[in-house]
Amino acid sequence: MARDDERLHRPPPQRPGPRRAVIPEAEGVNGRAVDSGGQGSAGDDVASRAVNAAYRVVEDNIQEGRRAAERLRGAGPAPAEASPGARAIAGRLMHLTRDLGGTWVDLILAVLKEPEVRAVIDRLTLHDRGPVASMSSAVALAPSPAMSVTQRVSSRKPVEVTLSPLPALARSVAPAVAGLHALSPASPPIDQVALTRRPDGGLELAITIADDQPADTYWGALVDVDSRQPIGTLTVRILE
Amino acid sequence: MAPRRATKVAIIGGGCAAITTAFELTRPEMAGRYDVTVYQMGWRLGGKGASGRGASGRIEEHGLHIWLGCYDNAFRLMRECYAELATDPAAREAFDWPTAFTGENAMGVSAPSGADGWHNWSATFPPRPGLPGDPLAPGELLSLPRYIGRAIDLLRTLILSVDSRQRGGGETRPGPSPFSAATARGDPQRMAAAIADLVGGAFAASGAVIAEALALLQAGLETLPSPLSNPLTDLAVWIAHQLRRWLETGVIATPHVQHVWEMMDIVVASLVGILRFDLLTDPRGFDAIDDYDWREWLIASGASERAARSAFVRGIYDLLFGYEDGDPTRPRLAAGVGLRGTLRMFFGYRGALYWRMRAGMGDVVFAPYYEVLRRRGVKFAFFHRLTNVRLAEEADLRPGERPYVSALEFDIQATVKDGADYAPLVEVRGRPCWPAAPDFRQLEDGEEMAREGRDFESHWDNRRAATRTLQVAKDFDFVVLGVGLGAVPHVCREIIARNPRWNRMVREVKTNAIQAFQVWLDHDLQDLGWTGEHLIGSGFRMGFEGWADMAHTIPEEGWTQSPKTVLYFCGPLPDPLPPVDDEDADYPRRRNDEVFQNAVMRLRETARHLWPKAMDARGDFRWDMLRDPADPEDTPSTKTGEARFSSQYWRANVNPTDRYVLSTPGSTKYRVSPLDMTYDNLTIAGDWTETGLNVGCVESAVMSGLLAAHALSGAPLLEDIVGYDHP
Numbered sequence: 001m002a003r004d005d006e007r008l009h010r011p012p013p014q015r016p017g018p019r020r021a022v023i024p025e026a027e028g029v030n031g032r033a034v035d036s037g038g039q040g041s042a043g044d045d046v047a048s049r050a051v052n053a054a055y056r057v058v059e060d061n062i063q064e065g066r067r068a069a070e071r072l073r074g075a076g077p078a079p080a081e082a083s084p085g086a087r088a089i090a091g092r093l094m095h096l097t098r099d100l101g102g103t104w105v106d107l108i109l110a111v112l113k114e115p116e117v118r119a120v121i122d123r124l125t126l127h128d129r130g131p132v133a134s135m136s137s138a139v140a141l142a143p144s145p146a147m148s149v150t151q152r153v154s155s156r157k158p159v160e161v162t163l164s165p166l167p168a169l170a171r172s173v174a175p176a177v178a179g180l181h182a183l184s185p186a187s188p189p190i191d192q193v194a195l196t197r198r199p200d201g202g203l204e205l206a207i208t209i210a211d212d213q214p215a216d217t218y219w220g221a222l223v224d225v226d227s228r229q230p231i232g233t234l235t236v237r238i239l240e
Numbered sequence: 241m242a243p244r245r246a247t248k249v250a251i252i253g254g255g256c257a258a259i260t261t262a263f264e265l266t267r268p269e270m271a272g273r274y275d276v277t278v279y280q281m282g283w284r285l286g287g288k289g290a291s292g293r294g295a296s297g298r299i300e301e302h303g304l305h306i307w308l309g310c311y312d313n314a315f316r317l318m319r320e321c322y323a324e325l326a327t328d329p330a331a332r333e334a335f336d337w338p339t340a341f342t343g344e345n346a347m348g349v350s351a352p353s354g355a356d357g358w359h360n361w362s363a364t365f366p367p368r369p370g371l372p373g374d375p376l377a378p379g380e381l382l383s384l385p386r387y388i389g390r391a392i393d394l395l396r397t398l399i400l401s402v403d404s405r406q407r408g409g410g411e412t413r414p415g416p417s418p419f420s421a422a423t424a425r426g427d428p429q430r431m432a433a434a435i436a437d438l439v440g441g442a443f444a445a446s447g448a449v450i451a452e453a454l455a456l457l458q459a460g461l462e463t464l465p466s467p468l469s470n471p472l473t474d475l476a477v478w479i480a481h482q483l484r485r486w487l488e489t490g491v492i493a494t495p496h497v498q499h500v501w502e503m504m505d506i507v508v509a510s511l512v513g514i515l516r517f518d519l520l521t522d523p524r525g526f527d528a529i530d531d532y533d534w535r536e537w538l539i540a541s542g543a544s545e546r547a548a549r550s551a552f553v554r555g556i557y558d559l560l561f562g563y564e565d566g567d568p569t570r571p572r573l574a575a576g577v578g579l580r581g582t583l584r585m586f587f588g589y590r591g592a593l594y595w596r597m598r599a600g601m602g603d604v605v606f607a608p609y610y611e612v613l614r615r616r617g618v619k620f621a622f623f624h625r626l627t628n629v630r631l632a633e634e635a636d637l638r639p640g641e642r643p644y645v646s647a648l649e650f651d652i653q654a655t656v657k658d659g660a661d662y663a664p665l666v667e668v669r670g671r672p673c674w675p676a677a678p679d680f681r682q683l684e685d686g687e688e689m690a691r692e693g694r695d696f697e698s699h700w701d702n703r704r705a706a707t708r709t710l711q712v713a714k715d716f717d718f719v720v721l722g723v724g725l726g727a728v729p730h731v732c733r734e735i736i737a738r739n740p741r742w743n744r745m746v747r748e749v750k751t752n753a754i755q756a757f758q759v760w761l762d763h764d765l766q767d768l769g770w771t772g773e774h775l776i777g778s779g780f781r782m783g784f785e786g787w788a789d790m791a792h793t794i795p796e797e798g799w800t801q802s803p804k805t806v807l808y809f810c811g812p813l814p815d816p817l818p819p820v821d822d823e824d825a826d827y828p829r830r831r832n833d834e835v836f837q838n839a840v841m842r843l844r845e846t847a848r849h850l851w852p853k854a855m856d857a858r859g860d861f862r863w864d865m866l867r868d869p870a871d872p873e874d875t876p877s878t879k880t881g882e883a884r885f886s887s888q889y890w891r892a893n894v895n896p897t898d899r900y901v902l903s904t905p906g907s908t909k910y911r912v913s914p915l916d917m918t919y920d921n922l923t924i925a926g927d928w929t930e931t932g933l934n935v936g937c938v939e940s941a942v943m944s945g946l947l948a949a950h951a952l953s954g955a956p957l958l959e960d961i962v963g964y965d966h967p
Contacts, residue, residue: 006713007921008713011954012917013915017913017915018966020965021525021967
């Protein structure tokens with residue numbers, strides 16, 4: 001047996017394992033959460049820089065995305081001289097690009113406004129309100145009368161969802177969907193549709209399509225429950 | 241005060257991981273802080289990568305060793321080794337960079353077609369800027385948007401390669417595409433018009449047009465941030481559906497295009513799966529899906545059954561010998577490992593997708609490392625077979641003292657005459673190489689050992705000249721256990737008995753024996769009817785799934801009259817039931833005989849599908865094509881028929897330390913990391929450890945070696961190990 005003081009001892013490693021998280025500032029190593037209270041200045045500096053950098057990228061993307069979304073929402077259908085099949089495909093691809101322009105902007109806003117994400121951002125940027133202020137001003141510079149809506153569609157079939165821009169509603173207003181119906185009597189209505197409020201005041205539209213729901217186009221009105229007035233239209237197109 | 245002595249490090253094993261650790265600990269900037277001795281069983285370094293020179297200086301490998309263009313760590317260190325060797329004017333004609341490796345961009349798979357047919361398909365992957373081992377720009381490796389962009393670039397290139405093949409088949413418009421996505425990028429109106437023209441039937445649905453359509457989609461996807469969520473998942477599913485319909489209704493008419501679509505399907509399913517399984521937000525990254533089989537996960541992520549069971553996917557399983565117990569009917573690969581590995585392999589390579597070595601791996605890799613390490617003062621103790629890692633008694637540990645290795649027990653297989661250092665290298669064509677057998681002339685009682693047929697690399701040959709025990713604090717301070725996983729239960733009995741984690745690891749992390757053979761032919765593949773490019777192929781279910789044409793190594797061999805080519809084959813070798821006994825000294829011979837039979841059958845029954853002219857009028861393999869090094873020049877051989885195969889090279893890699901580690905679903909979490917601090921003076925190194933990549937390959941082994949070096953010295957920094965922090 002060697003005496004402890006005779007033996008050399010291995011130094012501890014930097015950390016016990018790899019950092020796998022794609023968003024490193026929110027997680028620690030090997031799934032262990034970062035101790036937000038005892039991280040130390042080095043970790044906060046790194047995380048703060050990462051979050052601020054991400055904030056600037058997101059802010060730039062939001063501004064660009066809003067401009068793109070507005071342009072695309074005004075884009076017309078495919079040229080009439082194309083064949084019906086070609087027009088259908090072109091239309092679907094146009095919807096794709098438009099949805100990309102609109103949806104991801106809403107997603108970014110929704111993620112950034114999640115309470116946990118806000119808490120991390122606020123803690124790490126207490127000393128510097130710049131990014132928060134500039135994001136707010138970006139929103140102010142590009143006002144939109146449309147309410148922010150997140151779409152969650154659960155379907156095994158390819159589906160197109162088209163929602164007309166909704167006006168900003170007071171938080172007390174509870175909008176609802178007055179069913180989704182198709183012209184063909186062989187296509188039963190889609191019942192699993194819900195419109196709920198997000199914590200940030202926007203709306204979340206959740207649609208569940210049954211596996212046996214026939215391919216068709218379904219329309220429905222969005223209604224202000226209090227005033228009973230329609231505030232928008234919802235179109236769901238099941239492609240096959 | 242006396243200067244502190246150097247820390248003595250005993251490195252057990254001479255494979256990629258162990259040699260990497262030795263290389264790191266003895267860097268000039270370490271200033272001699274570590275006194276390293278490598279203890280190696282037998283006469284040569286290399287472990288599973290060892291090779292030797294046999295008759296006519298021919299290269300005899302353990303199997304088919306190909307380096308991938310994403311092996312950033314392995315190439316970086318290899319290039320540093322070559323550079324250091326080049327500064328020594330006394331260095332012999334060792335290989336150097338970049339002549340030691342040659343890039344290869346074609347990958348081939350063979351797939352069943354009809355009742356008894358096969359068709360062969362190959363894909364050419366585009367060369368990428370830079371060379372493997374070049375410094376990476378920040379964010380270059382880990383950016384998911386970059387992967388997405390590269391995925392689409394790659395798919396476009398694959399489609400165009402198919403398109404050029406099809407162009408003679410009645411296209412209404414020749415390539416390249418009559419419209420360009422570049423002009424529409426950033427302009428929604430132009431984008432709408434381009435899309436309408438595209439789908440309006442104005443152009444034949446050629447590969448070029450499809451490729452430009454993908455570019456249009458990429459223009460929209462480029463703005464995607466992370467994290468993502470459900471609506472974008474559904475959108476990706478929708479895209480996959482549209483692409484599939486688009487291709488299937490007008491384009492897929494040949495097996496080649498089908499395979500391209502299958503690859504596209506896998507890429508898109510991977511992206512969908514990353515979103516659907518929340519891998520971007522899971523702190524475990526891709527480890528979170530390691531309990532799934534990769535193929536099952538792809539299907540759950542929307543891949544078609546056809547794509548998930550395609551020759552392309554099977555080729556990945558073949559590449560990693562991913563068959564439990566060597567059974568080809570039981571493909572098993574952890575999904576996180578498969579996803580991470582394929583992303584890195586196909587979208588992270590520099591230069592070429594594959595890199596072949598110009599000679600044996602022993603010559604190209606381990607001889608240069610040996611030369612550099614010797615010059616740095618590393619000592620090599622050959623013919624040292626580790627028999628036990630002894631732990632300090634638990635009762636003797638003080639409170640708070642961590643367990644530690646108190647001794648290392650070895651069998652000395654042979655001693656060198658006059659107490660000299662064993663000189664392991666020979667020269668072939670002026671280059672230092674490892675011989676296929678030890679130089680018995682240097683050994684005490686060498687002639688007798690040669691007559692007895694001593695096999696110093698065999699687990700079942702435990703004859704010894706002496707024993708030796710090294711003591712902690714006297715003979716070593718730290719230990720790097722760099723043996724193969726299969727050897728761990730034999731040499732770490734005390735650790736496994738006391739440590740539940742190690743016990744679990746050796747039970748849950750599986751290994752396969754591997755079989756391999758090589759044939760030297762007097763005809764090249766074009767003569768034999770092969771119409772494709774020189775490539776690495778896989779797909780045949782005959783026990784040797786992987787094969788490659790290695791004609792480029794012939795000039796490095798020592799033939800007076802060179803054969804035209806040499807073909808390498810390898811694949812998993814199922815274990816016998818019941819398991820073999822450690823005292824069964826005849827086991828290696830029986831298994832070698834089995835591999836001989838398997839190889840003959842492989843050539844006889846499947847060669848026609850690849851090389852139609854390799855068969856004679858009776859439908860048998862043309863055994864007369866085999867080059868026998870014992871045949872005098874210009875003299876007909878006396879051996880005929882399949883008996884000529886006995887002059888070729890084959891081996892059953894059944895030694896425990898040679899077994900190939902698998903990444904089966906549910907197993908990766910049981911790997912122990914080299915960074916583990918359980919034992920105060922012991923770290924581990926090998927592709928079987930928690931390397932970050934967690935798969936059996938050179939890169940994984942090198943990463944493990946770097947981790948082991950960090951475990952002992954704090955260097956290199958973990959963030960400098962490329963890909964260690966990959967999701």
